[in-house]
Amino acid sequence: MWNEQLAALAHGYSSGVLSIVDSNGYPLSVRCAVCLDETRQAFTLPTPPAQAMAWRGKACLLFHQYNERLEGLRQMVILGELVCEEGLLTLRVSKFVTANGRQNTDQMPHATSPLHMLQFFWLGWHNARTYLARRGRPWPAIPYKLIEHLLDEEEVASPTVSAGVQHV
């Protein structure tokens, strides 16, 4: 299903990662320039890498970005069918997927937007409960003391200055 808001966000990316599955069952991916064709509600690849020219069938297009502190995360997946239309490699879209559970933004939650963070928390907490219920037994105790020790070790090895809070 086409999503105008998410599709428009593709303009903010200089390239995307296109993936298919090869004849041996392994995925294959390349990074390439992608154009949004709003009229046809599709994405086209005007200059695909040579090895991707012949790709057809089920495909995935990923857009993502982050900064040098691995913050400011944005990510969006577009599933569909790769075809050749009017001489252009074209992704016919079947679904947009975001990692934040929302259908109007590809930004991952951050402490600077508490409502967004709360929505993400409820989604994750609910999903985690479902996983644990299926698991049938509780998750073992988390070794916080050992984790704190690892943090201390890492602080000595690579001291850092925290400049904000980022949830991913």
Next chain:
Amino acid sequence: MPTLDVPPEINRALRFYYTCEATTVNREGQPVTWPTLAYYDEESGQILLTASIAFPVKAFNARRHPQVSLLYSDPTGAKLEQAPAVLIQGDAMVTELLDYNSSQVRGLFRAMIRRQPDSRRLISNRIVRRIFAWYLFQRLVITVRPRRLLVWSHGDFSVAPTEIEV
């Protein structure tokens, strides 16, 4: 000595890229790609990824269809000059992340702290880390054994890649 015999520039890419684009195949045979923090364990030649139990689809896909790929194509933050792009096709094994005494899990944890330094504040905060335990600690580990590499020098996808069988 690393058990994955690759040129030094590829070794550096695997060690220093912050993320890779991990592709798994879902029940419908559709590839699904998400960015993920990956840790390259030089000793074993394996690559570790994780998925929160709240968002386990990537791990479930890999358990059902172990053939996966990892593309290293965004060197943001890695401080590598003329970094190559590397695609790894490999076989995945999925487990739950339980043993923080394991050298691989420690390596993964350290890589996360170094690449995302602000995560230290979350993990150090006793309240936050309990509220977000499902995200920070209750995770599934996908261990990938590389089988084939495609390498694009300088990250240039307009040229044919070099292939390395491992």
